[in-house]
Amino acid sequence: MTESMPVRCPVCRRDHFYAAPVYPCACGAPLAPPLLRAARPEPITHRTWTDDWVTVRCPACERQDQWPQPELGCPCGTVLRIPVRPVSAPAGPAHGGSRDGRVPSHIPLPRTAVTSRPTFRPVTIRTARDAVTAAALYLKWLGFRDVVQPEARPLSGIDLRGLGVVAQVDPTTRPATLRAVECLWLNGLSSSAVSVLFSLAGYADDARARADQLGIPLFVMDLTGCPQPVNASADELIATGA
Incomplete structure (x- = not known):
C-alpha cells in the first residue's frame, strides 16, 4: 500500500x-x-x-x-x-x-545525459509574452523541435506547438484551473501530442489532481523564467526528454 x-x-x-x-x-x-x-x-x-x-x-x-x-x-x-x-x-x-556509480535499470534515463545537456538559460519574465517565450525555450531545451508560438493567442488556448507537443502558458496571478487542464488534454489528444502546462501562480487542487490522472506534466515558473516541475509527469518528462 x-x-x-x-x-x-x-x-x-x-x-x-x-x-x-x-x-x-x-x-x-x-x-x-x-x-x-x-x-x-x-x-x-x-x-x-x-x-x-x-x-x-x-x-x-x-x-x-x-x-x-x-x-x-x-x-x-x-x-x-x-x-x-x-x-x-x-x-x-x-x-x-x-x-x-551505475545507473538505475528501472527508471528511464535522459536521452541526453545531464552532463551533456546544456544548461538551461531562462529569460526574465516581465510580460505574458515573456512567459510564453520562456516556456518555448524550455520545451526546446527538453528536446522538442520546431516549437512555435502564434502571433495572437488562438481560441483553443494553446500557446505553443511543436513536433509531438502542445503547451499552454498561464501568466495570470490565479492558479490554473481544472478547465485549463482538461482543455489542454483534449488538444493534445486530438493532435497525438504530449500536453504540457506552465503556470506562474501554481494550480488549483482539482486541476492538479486531474493532471495527475491524465499524466499531464505541470510546471510552475517564477519571474526568472525557469520552470520547475510540480508533478511526477513533469519529473518524468525532464528525465526522458522529448
Whole structure:
C-alpha cells in the first residue's frame, strides 16, 4: 500500500495529503520511497542532479537503486522536497546498488545525459509574452523541435506547438484551473501530442489532481523564467526528454 503523510506548505500554510509515487522495481515488486515523517518538507529554491534522486532499497529483493526524489507542488507555486528515510546500509554488488556509480535499470534515463545537456538559460519574465517565450525555450531545451508560438493567442488556448507537443502558458496571478487542464488534454489528444502546462501562480487542487490522472506534466515558473516541475509527469518528462 502506498505510504502517505500530511504535508503543510511553509509558505502559504496550506495543508496537503501526500502519497509517495509507486514505481516497479527491477524484480517487478511495486516500490515507493519511504517517507520520513519526522522531517519537515523544504521549499526547492535550487536544483541539482544529485538532489533530484534518492537511494531506495526494495524490501522484496534487497536491490538498492536511485529513484526520483519525492516532491509536492503547492497551488501557491511552491515546490516542496519530501524527505525520505535514508538507507541504513549499502547493498552488495550482486544487487546492482547505486553506490558504485551505475545507473538505475528501472527508471528511464535522459536521452541526453545531464552532463551533456546544456544548461538551461531562462529569460526574465516581465510580460505574458515573456512567459510564453520562456516556456518555448524550455520545451526546446527538453528536446522538442520546431516549437512555435502564434502571433495572437488562438481560441483553443494553446500557446505553443511543436513536433509531438502542445503547451499552454498561464501568466495570470490565479492558479490554473481544472478547465485549463482538461482543455489542454483534449488538444493534445486530438493532435497525438504530449500536453504540457506552465503556470506562474501554481494550480488549483482539482486541476492538479486531474493532471495527475491524465499524466499531464505541470510546471510552475517564477519571474526568472525557469520552470520547475510540480508533478511526477513533469519529473518524468525532464528525465526522458522529448
